Amino acid sequence: MKIMVTIKRVIDYAVKIRVKPDKTGVVTQNVKMSMNPFCEIALEEALRIKESGLASEVIAVSMGPSQSIDTLRTGLAMGADRGIHVEANDSLYPLSVAKILKKLVEIEKPGLLILGKQMIAGLLNWPQGTFASKVVLDKEKQVVTVDREVDDGIETLSLNLPAVITTDLRLNQPRYATLPNIMKAKSKPIKKYTPEELNVEIKSDLEIVEVTEPPKRKSGVIVSSVDELIDKLKNEANVI
Amino acid sequence: MLKFISHFLKSKSNLKSTLSNSRVPISRNFCTTPIRDSIQYDVVIVGAGPAGLSAAIRLKQLCRQNDTDLSVCVLEKGAEVGAHILSGNVFEPRALNELLPQWKQQEAPITTPVSSDKFWFLTKNRAISLPSPFNNEGNYVISLSQLVRWMGAKAEELGVEIYPGFAASEILYDANNKVIGIGTNDMGISKDGSKKENFQRGVEIKGRMTLLSEGCRGSLSEQIMKKYNLREKGGAEHQTYALGIKEVWEIDEEKHQPGAVLHTLGWPLDHKTYGGSFLYHMKDRQIALGLVVALNYQNPFMNPYEEFQKLKHHPAIKPYLEGGTVIQYGARTLNEGGFQSIPYPVFPGGAIIGCSAGFLNVPKIKGTHTAMKSGMLAAEAAFGAVNEGLDMNTYWDALRNSWIWEELYKARNYRPAFKYGLIPGLALSGLEHYILKGRHPITLKHGKPDHEATNAAQLHSPIHYPKPDGILSFDVPTSLHRSNTNHEHDQPPHLRLRDPKIPELTNLPVYAAPESRYCPARVYEYVAAEQNKLKLQINAQNCLHCKACDIKDPKQNIKWTVPEGGGGPGYSVM
Numbered sequence: 001m002k003i004m005v006t007i008k009r010v011i012d013y014a015v016k017i018r019v020k021p022d023k024t025g026v027v028t029q030n031v032k033m034s035m036n037p038f039c040e041i042a043l044e045e046a047l048r049i050k051e052s053g054l055a056s057e058v059i060a061v062s063m064g065p066s067q068s069i070d071t072l073r074t075g076l077a078m079g080a081d082r083g084i085h086v087e088a089n090d091s092l093y094p095l096s097v098a099k100i101l102k103k104l105v106e107i108e109k110p111g112l113l114i115l116g117k118q119m120i121a122g123l124l125n126w127p128q129g130t131f132a133s134k135v136v137l138d139k140e141k142q143v144v145t146v147d148r149e150v151d152d153g154i155e156t157l158s159l160n161l162p163a164v165i166t167t168d169l170r171l172n173q174p175r176y177a178t179l180p181n182i183m184k185a186k187s188k189p190i191k192k193y194t195p196e197e198l199n200v201e202i203k204s205d206l207e208i209v210e211v212t213e214p215p216k217r218k219s220g221v222i223v224s225s226v227d228e229l230i231d232k233l234k235n236e237a238n239v240i
Numbered sequence: 241m242l243k244f245i246s247h248f249l250k251s252k253s254n255l256k257s258t259l260s261n262s263r264v265p266i267s268r269n270f271c272t273t274p275i276r277d278s279i280q281y282d283v284v285i286v287g288a289g290p291a292g293l294s295a296a297i298r299l300k301q302l303c304r305q306n307d308t309d310l311s312v313c314v315l316e317k318g319a320e321v322g323a324h325i326l327s328g329n330v331f332e333p334r335a336l337n338e339l340l341p342q343w344k345q346q347e348a349p350i351t352t353p354v355s356s357d358k359f360w361f362l363t364k365n366r367a368i369s370l371p372s373p374f375n376n377e378g379n380y381v382i383s384l385s386q387l388v389r390w391m392g393a394k395a396e397e398l399g400v401e402i403y404p405g406f407a408a409s410e411i412l413y414d415a416n417n418k419v420i421g422i423g424t425n426d427m428g429i430s431k432d433g434s435k436k437e438n439f440q441r442g443v444e445i446k447g448r449m450t451l452l453s454e455g456c457r458g459s460l461s462e463q464i465m466k467k468y469n470l471r472e473k474g475g476a477e478h479q480t481y482a483l484g485i486k487e488v489w490e491i492d493e494e495k496h497q498p499g500a501v502l503h504t505l506g507w508p509l510d511h512k513t514y515g516g517s518f519l520y521h522m523k524d525r526q527i528a529l530g531l532v533v534a535l536n537y538q539n540p541f542m543n544p545y546e547e548f549q550k551l552k553h554h555p556a557i558k559p560y561l562e563g564g565t566v567i568q569y570g571a572r573t574l575n576e577g578g579f580q581s582i583p584y585p586v587f588p589g590g591a592i593i594g595c596s597a598g599f600l601n602v603p604k605i606k607g608t609h610t611a612m613k614s615g616m617l618a619a620e621a622a623f624g625a626v627n628e629g630l631d632m633n634t635y636w637d638a639l640r641n642s643w644i645w646e647e648l649y650k651a652r653n654y655r656p657a658f659k660y661g662l663i664p665g666l667a668l669s670g671l672e673h674y675i676l677k678g679r680h681p682i683t684l685k686h687g688k689p690d691h692e693a694t695n696a697a698q699l700h701s702p703i704h705y706p707k708p709d710g711i712l713s714f715d716v717p718t719s720l721h722r723s724n725t726n727h728e729h730d731q732p733p734h735l736r737l738r739d740p741k742i743p744e745l746t747n748l749p750v751y752a753a754p755e756s757r758y759c760p761a762r763v764y765e766y767v768a769a770e771q772n773k774l775k776l777q778i779n780a781q782n783c784l785h786c787k788a789c790d791i792k793d794p795k796q797n798i799k800w801t802v803p804e805g806g807g808g809p810g811y812s813v814m
Binding site: 016031034173174182 | 567
């Protein structure tokens with residue numbers, strides 16, 4: 001069984017994000033980019049399943065400009081067997097990503113699709129377990145048991161394969177890509193597609209009107225009595 | 241007892257998963273520490289900075305010229321090339337013109353020529369214009385982090401292998417005490433020393449020649465210089481240092497003059513403290529602003545970060561910043577020892593290049609061009625050594641016959657003159673600059689080493705620094721956030737105390753804890769512990785890798801070692 005994992009090149013989580021002066025988006029020029037931490041977790045889970053003998057191959061997929069190949073190489077260095085790069089220089093909105101992914105699934109026919117965070121199951125008509133904090137695969141019965149982190153606690157689902165799983169931070173601790181593996185990853189194959197070759201039209205059905213910084217957090221006020229607190233909650237914060 | 245057992249079992253099971261990851265059959269007997277992978281190269285370079293990348297590029301150029309090839313590996317502890325690079329920077333392209341003469345056509349990020357050169361003496365409220373001692377014609381205002389990124393790409397095009405995110409933590413020796421390469425950090429070790437789920441053993445990167453280009457006060461370079469007595473061998477004095485604290489601002493269009501260069505002396509520093517500020521206009525409405533403070537300051541209550549915040553409120557500086565925003569913040573120490581402090585840079589199996597040896601021209605305040613040239617000269621010697629069995633010591637001869645030597649010799653007395661105080665220093669510097677030009681046999685010696693220069697706290701009174709206003713001046717956490725610094729928090733602290741009792745027994749009572757003031761990242765804090773005593777807390781995660789603590793700690797008790805690769809600041813426009 002093959003496992004397909006999507007990995008996305010995003011602004012590194014430790015970088016201080018700035019909004020562009022023209023408010024059309026955030027500054028990405030000269031900013032450090034890394035693999036989305038959720039994608040790292042997804043890839044780690046796929047690698048563990050393969051290492052336990054339940055899958056034959058892990059395919060890493062990334063969509064975006066040519067620099068996405070660097071992120072793919074990191075995925076290959078972690079242990080993915082081969083990569084697929086769908087070249088797209090304009091922004092890809094989630095529905096376009098899902099449509100492209102659907103085509104790739106039809107070509108590669110994986111038994112499991114493990115993603116950081118991405119909608120796709122509806123288009124494939126596959127069962128899905130989101131916010132997974134534990135994944136147990138039963139290859140014989142072709143069933144995967146997923147523990148989901150939900151607001152009330154943990155929900156356990158049993159999904160027939162092929163299935164979609166998206167990750168929660170608690171799922172695993174991703175491995176480091178070691179230097180020898182990074183060197184080996186240079187010779188692992190990356191297949192390139194364009195959306196046109198996959199017969200997917202990239203139509204953006206969303207338009208970004210404006211991006212602004214969140215309002216600066218005002219400093220707190222220490223009140224001197226309960227009455228003052230009630231007064232402020234009622235008349236200033238308007239919450240009671 | 242139980243804790244020991246659970247640690248042992250935990251590490252055993254981690255070991256098992258490590259072994260199965262590397263596809264070693266479980267049935268094989270394992271030792272408690274797995275053997276490291278070993279990878280062999282012709283030349284190993286530690287640090288992807290201007291010196292290291294110049295050496296790498298030069299090596300590959302020599303290979304092409306001589307129709308041969310050498311494998312070159314550059315290791316970089318930052319998460320990407322350029323992430324740990326911070327510098328003023330008014331760039332003199334002399335070495336780059338020799339290395340990559342087509343840099344302009346190849347679109348190097350060197351596009352803003354110096355357009356004006358001002359020099360002010362600041363008092364609390366005024367700025368007195370002085371004749372500029374610099375000659376920056378032909379130089380450019382750049383972001384060194386950006387230039388190094390570009391150089392990294394050029395190096396890779398030539399076939400150099402660069403691996404960011406890997407920290408060289410150990411030197412490897414053969415049975416004859418010759419350096420044969422380096423070892424990278426083990427990754428995935430928890431704060432208490434036990435192995436985590438994702439433990440990965442480091443690797444050995446072996447080289448027939450190892451070049452150390454770790455920048456100022458490089459951790460491995462310092463080790464090597466001690467081991468092979470390179471300072472004595474070169475007849476060198478101790479190195480002296482300064483701490484540079486820098487911000488990049490995006491300012492109002494009308495206030496921006498691309499290529500404008502400004503240096504100041506005087507306020508906020510006193511007459512006993514050497515240092516000054518810089519304000520350089522880059523492109524895209526960005527300016528680089530910083531304060532450099534020599535680390536042989538005497539008053540333990542001095543806080544270089546707070547002095548920098550004060551500077552920004554000066555009536556002559558403030559107008560540039562009003563209406564602007566800070567994009568990045570960072571700090572790094574730099575060499576001020578110049579000619580007198582150059583160690584013998586060759587050791588069995590390798591050499592030291594760039595600021596790790598120390599080729600910064602202090603009166604020019606430029607070290608990039610000499611660092612690059614030293615990398616090129618070392619590459620030429622290394623090529624001869626690896627390819628034809630020639631002597632690596634020819635690097636030392638090449639240095640002494642190069643323009644680096646000539647330049648640093650001429651500049652040798654400016655900084656040492658200031659040990660007599662600000663006014664005598666300025667007077668002597670004026671004499672040197674306008675009349676003597678270094679053409680005389682006198683070579684002034686340095687004063688005390690920086691860490692010995694700190695007076696006991698009782699000789700001074702605490703300095704009151706104003707609170708930050710949040711618009712021009714900021715608190716350390718806010719600034720730190722702008723350095724994009726991060727480390728995996730669950731790892732052993734990389735700042736090691738040789739004697740854990742000295743902070744509370746000496747630093748705090750005698751010197752009033754100077755580390756809580758000179759560290760630009762607030763790594764060192766004294767917090768209330770049991771019995772109302774104060775205890776040192778090391779917030780290693782904040783570390784900017786500036787090395788100030790390694791230099792300035794009065795008892796040299798703090799040792800900076802390299803943390804897990806990939807951590808530290810994330811500079812992109814510094």
